Amino acid sequence: MHFSGTITQRVDGKGRVSIPADFRAVLAEGDPAYDPDTKRLRMRVVYGDPSRKCLEIYTISAFDKILKRVATLPEGSDEREILELFLVSGSEVxxxxxxxxxxxxxxxxDHMGLPRDGGEAVCAGALDLFxxxxPEEFEAERQRKMAAVKARMAGGGNILKLLPPNPEG
Structure with a gap:
């Protein structure tokens, strides 16, 4: 299962927000401690990247795979320390x-730029995360990506041309 779709949810002044049902199903599948009787589940929220005004939300299992990849980097290397700072320290369950x-x-x-009294949050699926x-930052990101698509596909065509070749032929 993957995260897909775009859903706008209300966030109240206390920070309460509903996670879309389709996204909860993916989160449950990726949480080894999920108990279907209690229906409580966990997710890993990454907020450490200062260049992105969004939260990146992974299943517990998907984020564990990323942590294992970070751990393969040499201790003290710039790459590992950057990833530790922005991904490991900049995330929470x-x-x-x-x-x-x-x-x-x-x-x-605050990282998302939500007003203190609440607002709306756009939950946008991105396969292994959402x-x-x-809404303003989401639209700005869409516009940035659209400009990049237009530049890459100046001659026109279908965005499916961006896909790698199909290994099945």
Missing amino acids: VEVDADGRTILAQRLR RMWT
Whole structure:
């Protein structure tokens, strides 16, 4: 299963937000400690990259794979220290309750640029993760990516041309 689709959710002044049902199903599949009786699950929220005004949300299993890759880098290397700072230190495990709601700490809402009294969050699927943006930041990111697509495909055509060759022929 993968995260796909774009859904806008309300975030209240206390940081409470509902995680879309389709996304919860992916999170549950990727949480080794998920208990279907309690329906409580966990997700890993990454907020450490200062260049991105969004939260990147992974399943527990998907993020564990990333941590294993970071651990293969030589200790003390610039690459490892950067990844440790922005991914490892800049992330936390967040619980989703049985009703599908979670609470985003103020530092997470501040990173996204959400107003203190709440607002809206766009949950955008991206296969192995989903990103949570303010609507304004999401639209700005869409515009940046659209400009990049137009530059790469100046002659026109279908965006499916960006895919690698199909290994099945």
